[in-house]
Amino acid sequence: MEKQITVPKSSRPRERLLEFGEKALSDQELLAILLRTGSKPYNVLELAGLILAAFPNLYELKSASLNELQQIRGVGQIRAIELKAMMELGSRIHQTRQPKYGKVQSSYGLAQQLIDEFKDYHQEHLVCLYLNTKNEITHRKTLFIGSLNQSIAHPREIYREAVRCSAARIICAHNHPSGAPQPSVNDRLFTKRLKQCGELMGIELLDHLIIGNESYVSLREDGFWDEN
Template sequence: MEKNKVPLSSLPRERLLEYGVQALSNQELLAILLRTGSKKYSVMELSARVLTLFPSLYELKNASLTELQQISGVGQIKAIELKAMMELGCRIQRANQPKLGKVVTSFDLAHQLMFEMKDFSQEHLICLYLNTKNEVIFRKTLFVGSVNQSVAHPREIFREAVRCSAARIICSHNHPSGDPSPSENDRQFTKRLKQCGEMMGIEILDHLIIGSEEYVSLREEGFWN
């Protein structure tokens, strides 16, 4: 091998890193999954042999373990890995985004959160990420401690929204004192969230402040006007 020359078997990985997964051919993707070749064939040559015997991905998907093992260089382990990969791909294709319930009113959601957060001794900032039908597609506790503008930065909240393709967000945090009255910091934090949401096209539906037996919805309080 020439000095500093990239091994043939690593070329698909290098191309994926440089150009992205969509730029790779079926042969290159298969070579990455096979990982190694055999004594007789490089991994690229082996992937080419597989695709010669099963020229369409539909045929490859339906190949049996026995048929895969009949290819020189594909033993039982590689055949099992290929079948597992193809089944996982089929399951991913059929998968739907999980739904964690639907938000109908701030009142119902706030009472659910009061039950969950009533014994918290520290402030917790919980964000619910919704689709356009107000179905909760993701929920995450983003901060524990004092929720202020320097700690609870909007970029952390919107990073998760972009990751799960949320259309709307509801933020909620508790006041361990039991008094849900919003502080000036709460109002400023909510203002920043609304401004960021408007710029990104992701709506902030509400900011709920949870007390021991009461809650405050900043939307219901007229803060959205």
């Protein structure tokens, strides 16, 4: 009876990915993670090696038919189906593009959209728009919903999301349920902290809009940027 080889923990793909990241792994190791388990008499790394050895390159593997995959010892119909599904998903991921949600042309234009959107809100909503270098909105998130006249949002939450979606710039906006958009002392202090954090991280805060029932205040247009 052939004995299955035990792979040392330091050589296991999952452990190596956790320690060094996915880019440090070989094709064989990445495939082994997707396979999850081996098939007697092969452990998962050996099985991944057999599959890769059957094809000259990854393009040939991607183009392999179900029948060709099943010719490899240790690859049955179910595993062949899983491999084909994995490769098709990878192909679709490669073809996808980052979604865009419009382009910011001016604070005025953006504010008009938000006035209509926020008009029925009875609580403060802090919304952040995440932009690329062309000022195209690639991500949007409501980061805080609070009670009237209260704001507890923290810059770290805003910039954590910016890093996650690789934003180059951000615009923040929040409403005043009272209907009057005049910035409070807290609004100005919060904006100052947000702007300073952005400067440290290299992610520009383009503006902070305060939205009222029928009007808005842009802290950038209001001269706040020149004060700091």
